[in-house]
Amino acid sequence: MKTFKFILMATAMCIITACQAHDPGEPGGQPNSEQLLTGFIEVELKIDQNVETEAAVNIQAIITEEEKPVDTAQVGKVTFEFWKAGDRQQSWEEQGTLAEAGVYTADTSFNEEGVYYVQSHVTARGTHAMPKEQVIAGNVSEDAVLAAEEAEKNSDVSDMDSMTDMEGHDSGGGGHHH
CATH class of the missing domain: 2.60.40.1930 (Macroglobulin (MG2) domain)
Structure with missing residues (x-):
């Protein structure tokens, strides 16, 4: 059971870290000024x-x-x-x-x-x-x-x-x- 909780916590940390790692100019990140032009x-x-x-x-x-x-x-x-x-x-x-x-x-x-x-x-x-x-x-x-x-x-x-x-x-x- 402890192993399952550890794997679940490690997976959650990876997901949270990955969500914050986007470069603003990359797809999925925050748009840069060039991407804001519509x-x-x-x-x-x-x-x-x-x-x-x-x-x-x-x-x-x-x-x-x-x-x-x-x-x-x-x-x-x-x-x-x-x-x-x-x-x-x-x-x-x-x-x-x-x-x-x-x-x-x-x-x-x-x-x-x-x-x-x-x-x-x-x-x-x-x-x-x-x-x-x-x-x-x-x-x-x-x-x-x-x-x-x-x-x-x-x-x-x-x-x-x-x-x-x-x-x-x-x-x-x-x-x-x-």
């Missing part, structure tokens, strides 16, 4: 709206949650997808590179005049964000811009189709494309 991630794309053809163009994805930069450890993947309006089937992608806390960048160029779109694919904190911006390369008339916007609306590739394609897509890199 808002959705926000991604702001920064790129010049009008660019020259064949010139290096820099794009940034600024990733925040509740107006604070998302910690690098919380960001799974950042890619930028580019395509000429109405021709998403011929898109290319560039991998985002960490520039500073919450800011990822990539460079590309546009070899032909026209209306292009860029969309970031950001996976962070269990969320996938895909903001999209329009870029005009070279001298494009207002009528051509309107026609390109209409072609983009009528494109047979949706943003969700693209997201699925990007998960297994290997672009091969490079900066000079259509």
Whole structure:
């Protein structure tokens, strides 16, 4: 009987000690400030709206949650997808590179005049964000811009189709494309 009580006491002590041994940042412990953020991630794309053809163009994805930069450890993947309006089937992608806390960048160029779109694919904190911006390369008339916007609306590739394609897509890199 004494042995049973001793084993029961030893087991209880182990359980109590184990409950207090959690690091606050570990699962099961007290949440740290990063875990307390409950808002959705926000991604702001920064790129010049009008660019020259064949010139290096820099794009940034600024990733925040509740107006604070998302910690690098919380960001799974950042890619930028580019395509000429109405021709998403011929898109290319560039991998985002960490520039500073919450800011990822990539460079590309546009070899032909026209209306292009860029969309970031950001996976962070269990969320996938895909903001999209329009870029005009070279001298494009207002009528051509309107026609390109209409072609983009009528494109047979949706943003969700693209997201699925990007998960297994290997672009091969490079900066000079259509």
